[in-house]
Amino acid sequence: MAYSTDHDVVLDFPILIGDIGGTNARFAIVVDSYAEPREFPVVQTADFATIEDAIQTAILDQTHLIPRSAVLAVAGPVNGDEIDLTNSNWVVRPREMMAHLGFSDIVVLNDFEAQALAVVALGEEHLEKIGGNVAETVGSRVVLGPGTGLGVAGLVHARRTWIPVPGEGGHMDLGPRTARDEQIFPHLERIEGRVSGEQVLCGRGLVNLYRAIAKADAKEAAFSSPAEITTAGLAQADEIAVETLNLFVTYLGRVAGDLGLVFMSRGGVFLTGGIAQKIVPALKNSLFRAAFEDKAPHNELMASMPVYVITHPLAALHGLAAYARTPARFGVETAGRRWRLR
Numbered sequence: 001m002a003y004s005t006d007h008d009v010v011l012d013f014p015i016l017i018g019d020i021g022g023t024n025a026r027f028a029i030v031v032d033s034y035a036e037p038r039e040f041p042v043v044q045t046a047d048f049a050t051i052e053d054a055i056q057t058a059i060l061d062q063t064h065l066i067p068r069s070a071v072l073a074v075a076g077p078v079n080g081d082e083i084d085l086t087n088s089n090w091v092v093r094p095r096e097m098m099a100h101l102g103f104s105d106i107v108v109l110n111d112f113e114a115q116a117l118a119v120v121a122l123g124e125e126h127l128e129k130i131g132g133n134v135a136e137t138v139g140s141r142v143v144l145g146p147g148t149g150l151g152v153a154g155l156v157h158a159r160r161t162w163i164p165v166p167g168e169g170g171h172m173d174l175g176p177r178t179a180r181d182e183q184i185f186p187h188l189e190r191i192e193g194r195v196s197g198e199q200v201l202c203g204r205g206l207v208n209l210y211r212a213i214a215k216a217d218a219k220e221a222a223f224s225s226p227a228e229i230t231t232a233g234l235a236q237a238d239e240i241a242v243e244t245l246n247l248f249v250t251y252l253g254r255v256a257g258d259l260g261l262v263f264m265s266r267g268g269v270f271l272t273g274g275i276a277q278k279i280v281p282a283l284k285n286s287l288f289r290a291a292f293e294d295k296a297p298h299n300e301l302m303a304s305m306p307v308y309v310i311t312h313p314l315a316a317l318h319g320l321a322a323y324a325r326t327p328a329r330f331g332v333e334t335a336g337r338r339w340r341l342r
């Protein structure tokens, strides 16, 4: 078995594609260059001990299709032959998967690299615009998504190729800015003494923020799940949940604005993942955009920068399908790794 880093990737159909998050794994099989991928029900990562079990039971045992290649996007850095998933117990071992599941090629990408590919592949009908001017067609872009964690990737256009720039930007520091922040931040749960973006801007982070607000005001915290908090916040049914949601979109605006500055994202800042889709009305209130644009001396630049919520429920899979069909259109060699049996 040879490890290959060649960039002239051509994959043999049918191709299994998979978006492996911390909570959910979504799979489909791309049959050829034209047909819609065959989709399968969402798999909960906690329901299977290993990714191989999940693929065998939930996909291969359910179809007569025999995938020859696999393109998998995983939540975590893609290094070496054993790829740990940051927020789950699964470990991706491509060599073992090839031996046990019969693939001759496996490409593994970072999950936000796949989200970045989706930004190129999705039509406008799958985007909800949150202010700003018209996006520049080949302007740089950035994708960030609060989900089980906080994923981030850039996307740049060079030499007629879209190149995702994966990273771990969700772990950058997040600091207090207003007097209210100063009251709440001391009560946030930290990671080794630090409040990172991901400590607040993800499912767990919503609960962290909600509890910190309750503590700061010496009130009782009635909710314990992210969905309860956003539901009560959107319905204006609970004072602490309303403030949690307001601060969540404010902090998301700050971080999204910082990333827009880093990548000079004249092509747009894209919010993806399960949570953004569920809180679109809150993202459309003025707080998100105000925090996004509050970047002196660059307020004017930021006011022109478009932001979109990706509303496609399976965006990363869509990006992976586009890559599986025409790998040459995308330069995923920055972080994608390929294993092949030939």
Ligand SMILES: Nc1ncnc2c1ncn2[C@@H]1O[C@H](COP(=O)(O)OP(=O)(O)OP(=O)(O)O)[C@@H](O)[C@H]1O
Residues within 6 Å of the ligand: 020, 021, 022, 023, 024, 075, 087, 111, 146, 147, 148, 149, 150, 151, 202, 203, 204, 206, 226, 227, 228, 230, 231, 273, 274, 275, 278
């Ligand atoms: N209605 C809701 N409001 C807020 N958070 C929610 C809601 N429903 C689910 N969540 C939270 O969203 C997170 C899952 O996000 P997502 O659906 O993007 O999963 P994922 O793909 O596994 O995430 P990741 O790729 O970051 O690991 C969980 O923390 C869950 O508690």
